Amino acid sequence: MSEEATTASKSFFAAFGHAAEELVKTLVKTFLSPFGIVAGIIVILGLILTVLRFTGGLAAVTNLSDYNAWGIWIGFDLLTGVALAAGGFVTSAAVYIFGMKKYHSAIRPAVLTGFLGYALVVAALHYDVGRPWRLPYPFIMQQGTTSVLFEVGACVALYLAVLFLEFCPAALEWLGLKKVRNLAVRLTMVLTIFGVILSTLHQSSLGALFLIAPSKLHPLWYSSYLPVFFFVSSIIAGLSMVIFESTLSYRYFAHKMDEEHMNERDGVVLGFGKAASFVLAGYFAIKVIGISAENEWYLLGTPYGIWFLVELLGFVALPCFLYAVGVRDRSPKLIKWAAAWSVLGVVINRLNVSVIAFNWHLPSADRYFPHWMEIAISIFLVTAGIIAFRVIVTMMPIFYEHPDYKDAH
Amino acid sequence: MAVSRRKFLGWMGAAGLSTAFGRPAYAAKKHFKGHPDSFGILYDSMLCIGCRKCEAGCNIVNDLPVPDRPFDDLSVLDSKRRTDPKAYMVINRYDHIETVKGPLYRRIGCNHCLEPACASSCFVRAYTKTKTGAVTYDASVCVGCRYCMIACPFDIPTFEYDKVLAPRIRKCTMCYPRLIQGKLPGCVLACPKEALSFGKRTGLIKIARERIRKYPDRYVDHVYGEHEMGGTSWLYLSGVPFKELGMREDLGITPAPELTKGALGAVPLVVGLWPVLLTGIYAMSKRKERIAREEREKAVATALDQAKAGAESRLSEALARAEKDKQAAIEKEVKKALEKAAETQTEEGA
Amino acid sequence: MAGVLFAATLVSIYTTGAQEVKELPGERDSGEIRADVITIDTLAFFGDLERPEVVFFHDLHTDALEKKDKDCLACHLSENDRLSLKFKRLKDTSRQEVMDIYHADCMACHKEMSGAGERTGPIEICGECHRDKAKAMSARQPMGFDKSLHFRHSEATKDKEPDKDRCELCHHEYDEKTKKLFYAKEREGSCRYCHMEETEEKRISMRLASHLSCIDCHRKTLAKNEAKALAKNKIAGPVKCSGCHDLNKQKMIKKVKDVPRIRRKQPDAVLIRANGQETEKQRLATKMNPVPLDHKAHEEYNDTCRVCHHASLDSCSKRCHTVAGTKQGEDVKLERAMHQIGTNKSCLGCHESNQREKRCAGCHAFMEKGRKQGTDTCLKCHMESLQVSTEVEQKPEALASMLLESRRAITDTYKDKDIPEKVIIGELFYEYEPVQFPHRKIIDSLVEKIKDDKLANYFHGEKGTICQACHHNSPVAKKPPRCVSCHGKPFDEKNLLRPGLKAAYHQQCMGCHKEMGIEKPKPTGCTDCHKVAGTSRLYD
Secondary structure, eight states, rough: HHHHHHHHHHHHHHHHHHHHHHHHHHHHHHHHSSSHHHHHHHHHHHHHHHHHEEEHHHHOOOOOOSSSSOOOOIIIIIIHHHHHHHHHHHHHHHIIOOOOOGGGGGHHHHHHHHHHHHHHHHHHHHHSSSSSSGGGHHHHHOOOOTTTHHHHHHHHHHHHHHHHHHOOOOHHHHTTHHHHHHHHHHHHHHHHHHHHHHHHHHOOOHHHHHGGTTTTTTTTTTTTTTTHHHHHHHHHHHHOOOOHHHHHHHHHGGGGGGHHHHHHHHHHHHHHHHHHHHHHHHHHHHHHEEEETTTGGGGSSSSSHHHHHHHIIIIIIIIHHHHHHHTTOOOHHHHHHHHHHHHHHHHHHIIIIIIBTTTTTSGGGOOOOHHHHHHHHHHHHHHHHHHHHHHHHHHHSSOOOOGGGTTOO | OOOOHHHHHHHOOOOOOHHHHHHOOSSOOOOOSSSSOOOEEEETTTTTOOHHHHHHHHHHHOOOOOSSSSSOOGGGGGGGOOOOBBBBBBBEEEOOOOTSSEEEEEEEEEEOOOOHHHHHHHHHHHHOOOOSSSSEEEEOOOOOHHHHHHHHHTTTEEETTSSSSSOOEEOOOHHHHTTTTTOHHHHHHHOOOOEEEEOOOEHHHHHHHHHHHHHHTOSSSBTTTTSGGGOSEEEEEEESOOOTTOSSSSSSOOOOOOOOHHHHHHHHHHHHHHHHHHHHHHHHHHHHHHHHHHHHHHHHHHHHHHHHHHHHHHHHHHHHHHHHHHHHHHHHHHHHHHHHHHHHHHHHHO | OOOHHHHHHHHHHHTTTSSOOOTTTTOOOOOEEOOOOEOOOOGGGGGGSOOOEEEEHHHHHHHHHHTTOOOOGGGOOTTEEESSSSSSOOOOOOOOHHHHHHHHHHHHHHHHHTTTTTTOOOOOHHHHSSSSOEEEEEOOOOOOOHHHHHHHHHHHHTSSSTTOOOOOOOOOOEEEETTTEEETTTOOOOOGTTTTTSOOOOHHHHHHHHIIIIIIIHHHHHHHHTTTTOTSSOOOOOHHHHHOOOHHHHHTTTSSSSSSOOOOOOOOOEEEOOSOOSSSHHHOOOSSSOOEEEEHHHHHHHHHHGOOOOSSSSOOOHHHHHHOTTTTTTTOOOOHHHHHHTTSSHHHHHHHHHTTTTHHHHHHHSSOOOOOOOOOHHHSSSSSOOOOOOOHHHOHHHHHHHHTTTOOOOOOOGGGGGGGGEEEEEEOSSSSEEEEEEEHHHHHHHHHHHHTOOHHHTTOOTTTTTGTSSSSSOOSSSSOOOGOOOOEEEEGGTTTOOOOOOHHHHHHHHHHHHHOOOSSOOOOOOHHHOOOOSSTTTTO
């Protein structure tokens, strides 16, 4: 090896060594904080349950049955997780494609949330599926191209890669690998477009999964427009999650935020709030159109109908209204509450479609309620995500610009 | 990135044309009536006596584990059962049906649909609709995602939740291995009354219709499975409305794959159209930026010019004034000097 | 804009009527079920109703009035010593007047009772009588006479002269010329022959007629009984709705066994032939054999005459069911009137329904419904005429009697020595031992069950007919084929409808047992018929 190369590789390894040291330090610091103690307990419990899951099978840790094959690991971790991680594509689309530069500082946090979200989705999948080591089979063995799930899998896998590449610049900056980082940054535009395409496809396909079971999903939730509903509500979820995450991050990581970030914060909240209000209104309209198209008005008086109205009026119409008022009054506080409420609404919608209004016709003895261990593992995964977020945000230039690359764009 | 209007419109047109002329994702409505000469099984609930010999036959032929309660224990029928990993097929008993004296029975198990939802939904193609009519399951590729259980309108596939390393889906195979050897399925062989008739599906429909014709008071005029979910290989006859036997009458005749055709068909459309749309939006937003920048520069330039012009005029004014002052001062000095000289002269003259 | 969209959605919900969220069908609580529900919609005669009809519980009111020692006359006026069925009026005059009568008189009584502090009906609020959703459903069962009830009535009216029938008390006809009702002796028939579903110009409906005649007579008898202080053993018929129209009360009506034949000089035997056979020329012109009918026997088989004589006591083909069919007979040709399966009005229909009796069903349930029989079966009824004198020929009744007497009606089988006592069924040998089948015992039992049924005996006259129950699809013979002659491997594509041998056995045996209500052996009692064998090569 030439001298130059040796020095280069030496610095490469030095960079990694440095980074590893910092990572360990941050982890230790994280777990010693009050948050860390609680998180630590959850993580330990989660690890125990993981062992249980992989020694006792699904029967040992879940309430899944032959009638209810999908529980909250699919309903919450997968469906909701993917929807809430939509902030990545929404924000990068807004900034890079629609040219709204004033939201620039929101990109990295959104992409990080997205990346961690999708990573957790894939992790949850490993728990839920019977033989997780066979997850690559649809790609390498036999392609079930008639299946919506195949399309979901392919798009999610590709999109995870896209998010990883979009997140890379921050990590590479942290590692000090300038050349690689510059290369990664050049991919941004292509990745953004690719990301929007993939997101459209898999967000809608998650809804399309249920098209095959009209006899099992309550008619108020079943519609041939399910893919459209899921896609539009994922945009809402993305916008709301960015606002929600920005609120929480400010509370805990304000010391990490640089000037650009601080200045743009309120603008992000107001701007995204405005967008969310519009999209919620549109979503409300298409949901009503969906009912009208099947002439299902009479169902609104049934118990499930009342619950549907709670979801539609309380968690779609209401946040739409709250967003609108918040934007008009220029009140970030109201918008933040609307965002939290919206996120809750998307969670409720996904749970409705997958477990609550699903198998609605079965007698209550055959209905599903999650085992506490399922809930515990879901919490464990979310906690792991939060820990990862915390660690990354502490170490890497997410909320601030790395001094070496200050004038990079 | 500068895109000319012409180029942009050209791309849009190309995208639109390609989607219009490209092979559509779904063909015109075709109705799959089953592979020709495929087999089926006709279950006649008016002939069934609930003896459970079919369950025993299935158990023997598929090497399933011995059940807790033997097959001749008919008190098992006191409660309603469903398929589970140890029982591919179960018989349920229905008492207290208004119009008939005595109980009626019903078989639950895979109906081997002509266009199976499970096969359509499986993302590793673990299910195959064979030419014999049987829908088979290949455990060697199954990932255990259980989407087939969600998809099946009859809630048939059952999963080995308690297995860790090799959990499989279990369901009736129509004894496919026996069929290809020319043998009869286990349940069919076992039934003493031929409540289970085996044969070509088309022939079975003829038999069913003939039974209804001969005994109109005994049977409901409907062959269940002839059209349900696009048609199934297992057909059912009943003397009472099928829903009294716990069979769903609201499934419709649309085969399951058709339900997701639309959504899947939209995928290539999105892949084709989105890049164009997004690039177009990007181009338009860039253009807007550029125009905004140009206008700004122009405004700055005009402002500068104006400022310069203003400054120059002020300068020239000031210079003129200064010149004037200078002239005035010079004149004043000259005058003073002249006066002084005149004074001195007068002083000298005196 | 969000607000506009929201408002637009609300408007569209309102305009499409979503706020009128209805219950799902089948979920409404129907409340009570009563036999005395009367729907008062009298004003519909005068035009569209403004308010919903009033649902009125008649027995409720009768009971309430009874407690006050009031009877029918409290609400019903009487004319010519007969009670009017209308409420406090004899005629429906005008809309306003009828409405006023109802309102004033109903509410007057309610007000009175309410004033006395008693539970009573609605007073001022319109909607409490004119309800949108009825509180109760009508469970009124139709009522009719049968032989037994008719006999009890004819006995009851013979008070004064024990052996003299007083048919004229109820039976009458209408004279168009004199426009009066009169009694026509030996032409008595069912009320329903004249009194139809709806009231016509000069004819009240069956409902009105029966209530006028029956209730009034019962009421008067009751009054008479009470006046004579007679005890409850001399009862009269019911006067309350539920007495006749309540299902449970109907079941309690005393049935007389062995009712003596109604005396109306009806024929013992009848020759059924097409209309227009009076003259000899006509008789010679027709080729079809007439059918002799044992009318006396058939009177015993049915509970009322109306089963066959559903519209009049005349001959079927006189005015309605001619060979070609008439409008009056609703285009039902004579052939259909005699042979239509599925109704008890026709000969064949009633005979066919007899085959559903348990003792017949074992064989007959498995015969295809509506199958075409051989033409020689027609000759069973359309008997070849005997050689008779013209004298007899001109008297159809005599001819019919002679034909009937010439019939032989005995279920016959072969002699015991020709019927194997036990048959060993051992063709299949998988899981069970051969069956020791009690062949002769079964045949004997079948014959025993039907030996007193004339219909069965007449049609099973030929030896070997009974054997056809199991030895089917083959000619009648002393040595009929064994099951295995035709039934072999199942699922033969060329013989789709033929069960295999195992199913042939089980379907035949179990099917017959089920239809005949034979509980032992149970179909699932495998070892009741054959012992378990050691081997099982069933699945090889």
